[in-house]
Amino acid sequence: MRATKNGDKILTGLFWLMALVIVGILFSIITYIAVRGLPGISLDFIMQPPSRAGKEGGISTTIVSTLYLTAVALLLAVPLGVAAAVYLEEYSKANSKFAWVVNLTAETLSGVPSIIFGLFGFVFFVIFLGLGWSIISGGLTLAIMILPTITRTAQEAILSVPREYRENSLALGASKWQTVYRVVIPPALPGIVTGIILSIGRAIGETAAIILTAGSSLNMPLSLSDPARTMSVHLYILAMEGISMERAFATACLIIILIIIINYLATLSLKGLAATK
Amino acid sequence: MVSVKKRRLTSFIVLGLLLVMTGLIGGCGNEEAAPPDDQNQNSEKLSGSITVAGSTSVQPFSEVLAEEFTKIHPDVKIDVQGGGSSQGIQAATEGAADIGSSSRELKPEEKSGLVESTIAMDGIAIIVHPSNQAGEITVEKLKDVYLGKINNWKDLGGSDAPITVVCREAGSGTRDAFEELVMNKESISDQVIIQNSTGAVKTTVAGDEKAIGFVSLAAMDQTVKALKIDGVEATADNVKSGSYKISRPFIYMTKGQPEGLAKAFIDYVLSDEGQAIMQEEGAISVK
Amino acid sequence: MEQQKEDDGYMNKKAESITRMIDIPYGLDHSKKRYPVRGFTRDKLVEMILMLSAAIFILAIIVISIFIFARGVPLIYKVGISDFLLATEWNPTKGMFGIATMFVGTLAVTMVSLLWAVPLGVATAIFMAELAPAKIGRLLGRLVELLAGIPSVVYGFFGLIVIVPFIRENLGGSGLSVMAGAVILGIMILPTIINISRDAIVAVPLEYKEGSLALGATHYQSIARVILPAARSGIITAVILGMGRAIGETMAVVMVTGNSTIIPNSIISPVRTMTSNIVLEMGYASGDHQSALFATGVVLFIFTVILNLIVNLSLKAGKNYASN
Numbered sequence: 001m002r003a004t005k006n007g008d009k010i011l012t013g014l015f016w017l018m019a020l021v022i023v024g025i026l027f028s029i030i031t032y033i034a035v036r037g038l039p040g041i042s043l044d045f046i047m048q049p050p051s052r053a054g055k056e057g058g059i060s061t062t063i064v065s066t067l068y069l070t071a072v073a074l075l076l077a078v079p080l081g082v083a084a085a086v087y088l089e090e091y092s093k094a095n096s097k098f099a100w101v102v103n104l105t106a107e108t109l110s111g112v113p114s115i116i117f118g119l120f121g122f123v124f125f126v127i128f129l130g131l132g133w134s135i136i137s138g139g140l141t142l143a144i145m146i147l148p149t150i151t152r153t154a155q156e157a158i159l160s161v162p163r164e165y166r167e168n169s170l171a172l173g174a175s176k177w178q179t180v181y182r183v184v185i186p187p188a189l190p191g192i193v194t195g196i197i198l199s200i201g202r203a204i205g206e207t208a209a210i211i212l213t214a215g216s217s218l219n220m221p222l223s224l225s226d227p228a229r230t231m232s233v234h235l236y237i238l239a240m241e242g243i244s245m246e247r248a249f250a251t252a253c254l255i256i257i258l259i260i261i262i263n264y265l266a267t268l269s270l271k272g273l274a275a276t277k
Numbered sequence: 278m279v280s281v282k283k284r285r286l287t288s289f290i291v292l293g294l295l296l297v298m299t300g301l302i303g304g305c306g307n308e309e310a311a312p313p314d315d316q317n318q319n320s321e322k323l324s325g326s327i328t329v330a331g332s333t334s335v336q337p338f339s340e341v342l343a344e345e346f347t348k349i350h351p352d353v354k355i356d357v358q359g360g361g362s363s364q365g366i367q368a369a370t371e372g373a374a375d376i377g378s379s380s381r382e383l384k385p386e387e388k389s390g391l392v393e394s395t396i397a398m399d400g401i402a403i404i405v406h407p408s409n410q411a412g413e414i415t416v417e418k419l420k421d422v423y424l425g426k427i428n429n430w431k432d433l434g435g436s437d438a439p440i441t442v443v444c445r446e447a448g449s450g451t452r453d454a455f456e457e458l459v460m461n462k463e464s465i466s467d468q469v470i471i472q473n474s475t476g477a478v479k480t481t482v483a484g485d486e487k488a489i490g491f492v493s494l495a496a497m498d499q500t501v502k503a504l505k506i507d508g509v510e511a512t513a514d515n516v517k518s519g520s521y522k523i524s525r526p527f528i529y530m531t532k533g534q535p536e537g538l539a540k541a542f543i544d545y546v547l548s549d550e551g552q553a554i555m556q557e558e559g560a561i562s563v564k
Numbered sequence: 565m566e567q568q569k570e571d572d573g574y575m576n577k578k579a580e581s582i583t584r585m586i587d588i589p590y591g592l593d594h595s596k597k598r599y600p601v602r603g604f605t606r607d608k609l610v611e612m613i614l615m616l617s618a619a620i621f622i623l624a625i626i627v628i629s630i631f632i633f634a635r636g637v638p639l640i641y642k643v644g645i646s647d648f649l650l651a652t653e654w655n656p657t658k659g660m661f662g663i664a665t666m667f668v669g670t671l672a673v674t675m676v677s678l679l680w681a682v683p684l685g686v687a688t689a690i691f692m693a694e695l696a697p698a699k700i701g702r703l704l705g706r707l708v709e710l711l712a713g714i715p716s717v718v719y720g721f722f723g724l725i726v727i728v729p730f731i732r733e734n735l736g737g738s739g740l741s742v743m744a745g746a747v748i749l750g751i752m753i754l755p756t757i758i759n760i761s762r763d764a765i766v767a768v769p770l771e772y773k774e775g776s777l778a779l780g781a782t783h784y785q786s787i788a789r790v791i792l793p794a795a796r797s798g799i800i801t802a803v804i805l806g807m808g809r810a811i812g813e814t815m816a817v818v819m820v821t822g823n824s825t826i827i828p829n830s831i832i833s834p835v836r837t838m839t840s841n842i843v844l845e846m847g848y849a850s851g852d853h854q855s856a857l858f859a860t861g862v863v864l865f866i867f868t869v870i871l872n873l874i875v876n877l878s879l880k881a882g883k884n885y886a887s888n
Contacts, residue, residue, distance in 0.1 A: 008782060008783070012695065015690070015695055016691070018684055018687045018691065019688055019691050019704060022684070022704070022707070022754065022758075023707060025711075026707050026711055029711075029714065029718075029719075029751075032722055032725075032726065033714075033718060083614050084614070084617040084621060086614055087611070087614035087615050087617060091611050091614055091615070092615075098618075099618075101622060102618045102619075102621050104869075104872065104873070104876065105621045105622050105624075107804055107872045107876075108625060108865075108868055108869050108872055109621065109624065110804070110805055110808040110809075111807070111812060111869075111871070111872065112628065112808075112864075112868065113811065113813075113839045113842065113861070113864060114813075115814055115839065115842050116628070116632060116842070116861050116864075116865075117628075119846065120631050124627070124631065144624050147620075147621065147624070148621075149805065152801055152805060156763060156764060156798050156801060157763065157767075159767075159797075160763075160798075162769065175606070175607050176610075176611075177606060190763075194759055194760070194763055198709075198755070200713075201712035201713035202712070205713065205714065207715065207716065207717060207815055208814060232715040235715060235718070236715075236717045236815070240717075252714070252715065252718045255713065255715060256710065256713060259709075259710060259712075260710065263713075
């Protein structure tokens with residue numbers, strides 16, 4: 001029996017409350033960072049390189065490093081991750097052992113602590129392969145770290161595309177690849193982009209693994225083999241060594257602004273790509 | 278609604294602008310750095326690049342020194358990395374870095390093949406919350422606090438409140454020195470709070486009236502108060518004269534004798550100018 | 565019948581849009597070739613490439629596993645596996661390597677954080693996908709994505725300056741505790757759980773909900789009994805990814821949990837997790853000490869694998885049960 005009109009109202013109230021809690025948490029953190037950090041941001045801060053170990057000057061080299069490193073990691077991980085997801089969902093047979101193993105390894109990879117990736121990256125890319133502390137070492141390590149998230153979310157997105165799309169397409173004579181490329185992927189793009197955005201967030205916020213692989217040099221990175229200090233690493237060092245809390249928070253503010261911009265751009269281009277309906 | 282094509286175009290344009298901006302910042306950044314310094318007598322123009330890697334405590338100092346050195350020799354590039362004293366030792370030994378840095382004495386098994394130069398001394402300050410009544414402590418009592426034998430402020434002349442003991446992680450150069458000079462090889466209690474950096478220790482102590490901790494003297498600021506140890510105040514002069522006993526060395530290491538650019542840099546760091554910079558940044562010169 | 569006509573229109577539109585998408589020479593452009601043979605070879609090539617991409621995962625995991633195990637397992641042998649796992653004394657300078665306290669620490673902090681973050685996260689996802697007006701749902705989505713972008717160190721300091729004193733003043737202890745770790749960790753994994761759950765819920769075909777409502781169920785009943793079960797695999801993915809992030813998170817946890825090597829006896833007791841242990845000492849460790857930290861990594865690794873296996877298997881079992 002439906003004794004639930006009031007019950008429903010209470011439930012709705014509860015849900016709104018929870019949403020408010022989330023917003024409350026976010027606002028308190030953002031306010032905390034903004035209050036301590038925004039005053040330190042100026043055009044100089046963005047355009048000038050760091051000086052006096054970061055106590056003076058700006059953070060221009062770190063901004064470039066962050067963008068450079070994230071771009072490299074994404075360029076490596078997104079094609080690979082989406083390709084893997086497509087394979088797992090579209091091409092592999094239903095009870096394929098191979099697919100099961102890949103899924104398991106993807107999930108396991110996502111649970112490995114960042115520090116382990118950092119250590120692995122250091123010993124394998126920096127030392128063993130001789131790439132040294134560099135953007136390529138950091139990019140490779142970062143790519144491995146975000147690969148599981150991208151693949152997993154891409155998988156879920158592809159799974160959610162209704163079966164009829166594929167069947168209709170194949171019935172009309174399209175090849176498997178055409179079907180995948182033109183019919184399955186476009187509607188799955190929102191989910192894929194969610195995964196990418198989550199990964200960008202993680203990539204930009206990563207510190208331990210980056211210090212161990214891309215280094216922490218304050219110089220401007222000009223090539224893939226140059227070391228680079230990202231904004232998060234800079235923030236970490238400034239705060240941890242007690243160099244300058246104000247600049248640390250200013251850097252944090254800039255990171256958040258950068259994330260906002262990237263997310264906005266991602267959603268924009270997403271709308272452009274997926275609007276085939 | 279803006280048409281799909283327009284939106285796509287916009288997003289690409291903005292992305293492109295972002296990339297151009299990146300290039301601009303990169304370009305401008307380079308232009309701003311290192312105008313040649315004509316005043317310096319050292320007219321020999323060095324070039325090339327070296328990497329200095331290791332202790333995170335030494336890193337800020339290395340960075341300032343590298344900055345000044347690059348002003349004199351604009352064609353030189355010095356990359357300063359962190360990672361920790363052990364990383365520095367390993368990097369120097371394996372050749373991943375030209376100069377390794379450490380904020381602790383090297384262990385016997387680490388020394389093989391490495392040539393060390395002590396470039397500065399650093400005092401270790403024992404800090405408490407600024408509102409804490411205690412102004413000084415003896416080494417004996419300090420040891421008992423970290424052993425867990427004394428755990429209430431009233432035993433130290435303060436109010437009746439449990440002491441929040443803050444320590445650094447095992448293997449930290451700062452902690453090593455502390456254990457050497459205060460603990461006298463006895464184990465620190467495992468009930469203590471451990472933080473993994475100067476900044477975290479400072480923030481913890483600055484926020485807790487019942488806390489006590491230790492940090493590099495170079496990192497001291499207004500948010501915490503330093504205690505006198507056996508009646509001696511924690512100042513750079515007292516460390517240099519030896520009356521303030523708790524201190525540790527900053528060391529640069531190279532595989533074999535330093536040569537070329539590495540030698541030039543180490544010479545610069547040990548010169549009057551380099552040592553003055555060390556002093557300015559809060560360390561204690563070895564001259 | 566009314567229904568029939570509607571269906572036909574729907575399918576026709578679909579067919580049209582698909583035709584447009586793949587540009588098939590469906591009687592429209594005879595200059596384009598039909599190439600079943602060429603398409604076939606290309607397909608096989610594509611399949612190979614895709615399979616290779618998937619294989620990279622396995623490759624990566626194998627290499628990383630070899631790396632961690634090679635450095636860690638010898639030490640476990642040296643110390644003895646029961647001593648390593650069950651001994652509570654961790655004193656590297658004296659050669660004592662028992663990680664029991666930290667194993668319990670990881671369990672405690674992770675479980676408590678999941679305890680509050682999963683319900684809140686899934687509920688928020690439901691809210692965003694089903695209950696909130698579209699604009700608010702999207703706004704909330706943006707805000708949550710923002711949370712995901714904040715660096716760990718910032719969370720750490722936020723925890724240290726806001727959460728820790730709060731706990732100290734209201735619950736006692738020094739504030740650096742299991743509770744502080746669980747609160748901060750929960751906040752950090754919320755975006756993962758919320759976003760992925762929301763995507764899963766949104767992906768449930770509209771017909772399910774419409775069918776349920778048409779049969780007389782309330783909105784909430786539909787959510788609880790139709791949509792959530794259908795979205796289950798996605799939600800579980802969200803929880804697994806969130807849990808993975810929780811276990812692996814280091815920076816923030818290290819700053820707010822106190823890192824004492826004792827078994828926590830209450831929620832306000834300081835605690836050290838296995839990952840914190842690695843982060844704290846790896847920068848300075850060498851020799852046996854370093855191997856011991858890798859060994860901790862081995863334990864973490866196996867722990868994660870087992871956890872994932874359990875969830876995966878129970879998922880399979882659940883599916884079998886449901887389809888019966």
